[in-house]
Amino acid sequence: MAESVVTTVPGGWAVLAGILLCGLAFFAVALDAALSARAQGTGGGWGAPLGRAARLLRQRRRSTVAADTLLWRIGGAGMLVGAFLMIAVIPLGEWTLADLDVGVVWFNTVDVMVWALVWLAGWGANSAHGLVGGYRFLAHGVAYELPLMFALVAPAIAAGSLSVGEVAAAQDGVWFVVWMPVAFLVFLVGVTGFSVWGPFAPALAADIGGGVLAELSGVDRLVLQAGRYLFLTAGAAFSVPLFLGGGAGPVLPGWAWVLVKSVLVLAVLVWLRRRIPLLRPDRFMEIGWVVLLPAAVLQDLVVSLVVVWKG
Amino acid sequence: MYSGIVAMALVALSVVVLLYALHRAAVITAEPLTVLPAQSGWMPQEHALSRFHARWYLASIVFLAFDVEMLFMYPWAVVVIEKGISAVVEMFLFLGALLVAVAWAWREGAFRWA
Amino acid sequence: MGLSGALARLAVRATRVLVVEVPGHWATRMEVEHQLLRRGWRPAWTPADADVLAVCGVPGPELSELVDRLWEQMPGPRVRADITSPGTVGSALDAAAALLLDTPHHRTDAQERAQEPEIPEDADHGGHGGMGHGGMDHGEMDHGEMDHGGHGGMDHSGHGGMDHGGMDHGEMDHGGHGGMDHSGHGGMDHGGMDHGEMDHGGHGGMDHSGHGGMDMAPGGIALAGGGEDRDGLEMDVLHLPLGPVLPFWPAGLVLRCSLQGDVVVDAEASVVDGAGAGGPGPGPAPAAVVWCDQVMALLALAGVEDAAACARRARDALLCGDEDAARDAVERLDRTVRRSWLLRSSLRGVLLLDRAGLERHGLPGHCRGDAHDRLLSRVERIRAEAGGTEPTPAEDGGVPWAVVPDLVTGLELASVRLAVASLDLDPHPAVQAVGHG
Missing domain, CATH: 1.10.287 (Helix Hairpins)
Structure with missing residues (x-):
């Protein structure tokens, strides 16, 4: 392996990475609550994450008759764990926890894990609402996952590497978002998809009483909900080395730029949720396959032609 | 190379354990309640776990x-x-x-x- | 104590309320929704997520039973607030907030309440019409020796002329997941069967489909039975009643759906307690308020939260007579709904009714088109009403609830919800006849 462009820090720093991730996710919850309160004309809402967490910590856990409890709990807690695993390969400026030479594939691996987790959380409750919710998510997954994979490949082609650090370093002159905007947009669609967020939340929607969430209470609900926000945060943070130049930027040090860019992407995703209707799986299936997938493949073609022509 | 990932997994697991421990300390009763699945208050007619037509x-x-x-x-x-x-x-x-x-x-x- | 008190105070700021509307008590429900948001509380969608059960109006016997069961499903800390009039909403919610803080009370409640749900021993799962129990003869059956490892409650629905006289289940061990499905056998004679040495431990996985209506019932609830889907595949059928306590659902309406996957293959509509059992309500709501409420439900189900919030503000402003605020909110609602092409693409084609369809179902002319057309025309009517500039077009009647099953059969669940929300269902339905899908 060639000389690495990022420094791998000892494992102990994982604690700091975890704290940063939680902090950003906390911001996402607060922003969402504040926007929600503003739309309702009530104001406030910034303190919501604390109140919500306290409520769920005080609330009793419940189980349903003949529930598949083990699988159900794996689904919930797995969401939280998965988001942490995802950020392990994101370089914070010049440091990274794990400089995998297949970092991009690692991201992909973790996001596919969400399929199993959400479905398990829906299945385990032995409730019709949860079951319908779980399958709704799988239907979404079948439609968003392939375009997401092709979007992930675009920066890797341009950098000639699957290491996240090298992809970020390859954007010295011009950020990838500038000449692969389609891949960037498809990537963000994928991020909202695996976070079960915004338009991709029919699995948790009101029409089926919260779907996968319908039977969860107490800390079991807390870990699943936190997991969603953490995944949204991790996905937003991953777009920074992939498309937004990593730590590149004037004045501020690299790590600060990574955080600033992550917060901006995250804020946009949180804000958009309120304006975009739910994409019902049956409608999105066709969009995913007939619009997003060819678009992402074409983007890859353009990117590979450009790199071959230049290099 | 993978030590960072292992460390991260440990941190994540300890967050889960911490949350469950906090819950145990703060909750009104640690013992989970067993209930019927939510169906607007109606009795479920059968178990939901079934061959779902995907x-x-x-x-x-x-x-x-x-x-x-x-x-x-x-x-x-x-x-x-x-x-x-x-x-x-x-x-x-x-x-x-x-x-x-x-x-x-x-x-x-x-x-x-x- | 100081710490847990602080935690409780923090938690109460995020309280979630499960709102039950007794048909006709729309004013109380709207006032509850209004006051929730002012406190920074939010509505809960299922009992699992609820801290407060707010019952608006005095429920009749059938709804009371459902409300009691919802109450049993709430995890706790839980508080029940019975609110009989809009004037008492504030004080009832204050009292609920105060009681939520009382941790010792909730600890006692958690210890003393039933820890497991009560499942009737007989297989007739209360009020779920449509199951054929005719001609059952349990007379000769001997359950005395059966050992279901404490799970009790077999489901012998539809046994026809079976004779279980000599069955000996004495040594059966149904530990855990059973998984036996003996559906649909009629007329078998199990007389000489000896299940003596069978061991169904663990996941069993025995599938005797086509063998007699002897459903093993883990936890006292039957396993799903099969049925042919529209493609001729045999798939399990789940029965899911929608309503009366479901977010953004017409008060009192119950739609008993048979689901294959998430497609409604059969439905049956009724009204909880019949109509008029809800006691004296405040009378019919102003038309514009009802329409705003319906638009809010449709937008919320479609997932456009900002637009739904806008519709709610318009509704509340209309309700309290604040005309300027109402006009502003309605104008904004109109702009938002008209401009959003995403919303249009989401609602386009949902329950498309042409002239022939309207005639076949006996629906009024304003239901014509798809859910998006109906949304636009309703917002238009709200504008006319709130602006007071044009005379309100003559109302040609709401949609009778009995027609709903015919309309939604064959749709997928999300479309069913959007379709129901897009119709001008009579908010206080009167009992006429039960419709069949």
Whole structure:
């Protein structure tokens, strides 16, 4: 392996990475609550994450008759764990926890894990609402996952590497978002998809009483909900080395730029949720396959032609 | 190389354990309650765990075909600069063939199921 | 104590309320929704997520039973607030907030309440019409020796002329997941069967489909039975009643759906307690308020939260007579709904009714088109009403609830919800006849 462009820090720093991730996710919850309160004309809402967490910590856990409890709990807690695993390969400026030479594939691996987790959380409750919710998510997954994979490949082609650090370093002159905007947009669609967020939340929607969430209470609900926000945060943070130049930027040090860019992407995703209707799986299936997938493949073609022509 | 990932997994697991411990300390009763599934208050007529009719099974089969292709795509992405235009032509002929299959599946209605 | 008190105070700021509307008590429900948001509380969608159960109006016997069961499903800390009039909403919610803080009370409640749900021993799962129990003869059956490892409650629905006289289940061990499905056998004679040495431990996985209606019932609830779907595949059928306590659902309406996957293959509509059992309500709501409420439900189900919030503000402003605020909110609602092409693409084609369809179902002319057309025309009517500039077009009647099953059969669940929300269902339905899908 060639000389690495990022420094791998000892494992102990994982604690700091975890704290940063939680902090950003906390911001996402607060922003969402504040926007929600503003739309309702009530104001406030910034303190919501604390109140919500306290409520769920005080609330009793419940189980349903003949529930598949083990699988159900794996689904919930797995969401939280998965988001942490995802950020392990994101370089914070010049440091990274794990400089995998297949970092991009690692991201992909973790996001596919969400399929199993959400479905398990829906299945385990032995409730019709949860079951319908779980399958709704799988239907979404079948439609968003392939375009997401092709979007992930675009920066890797341009950098000639699957290491996240090298992809970020390859954007010295011009950020990838500038000449692969389609891949960037498809990537963000994928991020909202695996976070079960915004338009991709029919699995948790009101029409089926919260779907996968319908039977969860107490800390079991807390870990699943936190997991969603953490995944949204991790996905937003991953777009920074992939498309937004990593730590590149004037004045501020690299790590600060990574955080600033992550917060901006995250804020946009949180804000958009309120304006975009739910994409019902049956409608999105066709969009995913007939619009997003060819678009992402074409983007890859353009990117590979450009790199071959230049290099 | 993987120590960072292992460390991260440990941190994540300890967050889960911490949350469950906090809950145990703060909750009104640690023992979970067993209830009927929510059905607007009606008694459930049967268990929900059943053979669910996933009507998009055709799409999932098309997905599988394409998904396997990603095995080639990732390594290919790394060497495309080295190998030059021939690699691009080969890969996109292959992808083109798959997209023709997708178009055919679309025409057959594999992605419409509502 | 100080710490847990602080935690409780923090938690109460995020209280979630499960709102039950007794048909006719729309004013109380709207006032509850209004006051919730002012406190920073939010509505809960299921009992699992609820801290407060707010019952608006005095429920009749059938709804009371459902409310009691919802109450049993709430995890706790839980508080029940019975609110009989809009004037008492504030004080009831204050009292609920105060009681939520009382941790010792909730600890006692958690210890003393039933820890497991009560499942009737007989297989007739209360009030779920449509199951054929005719001609059952349990007379000769001897359950005395059966050992279901404490799970009790077999489901012998539809046994026809079976004779279980000599069955000996004495040594059976149904530990855990059973998984036996003996559906649909009629007329078998199990007289000489000896299940003596069978061991169904673990996941069993025995499938005797086509063998007699002897459903093993883990936990006292039957396993799902099969049925042919529209493609001729045999798939399990789940029965899911929608309503009366479901977010953004017409008060009192119950739609008993048979689901295959998420497609409604059969439905049956009724009104909880019949109509008029809800006691004296405040009378019919002003038309514009009802329409705003319906628009809010449709937008919320479609997932456009900002637009739904806008509709709610318009509704509340209309309700309290604040005309300027109402006009502003309605104008904004109109702009938002008209401009959003995403919303249009989401609602386009949902329950498309042409002239022939309207005639076949006996629906009024304003239901014509798809859910998006109906949304636009309703917002238009709200504008006319709130602006007071044009005379309100003559109302040609709401949609009778009995027609709903015919309309939604064959749709997928999300579309069913959007379709129901897009119709001008009579908010206080009167009992006429039960419709069949």
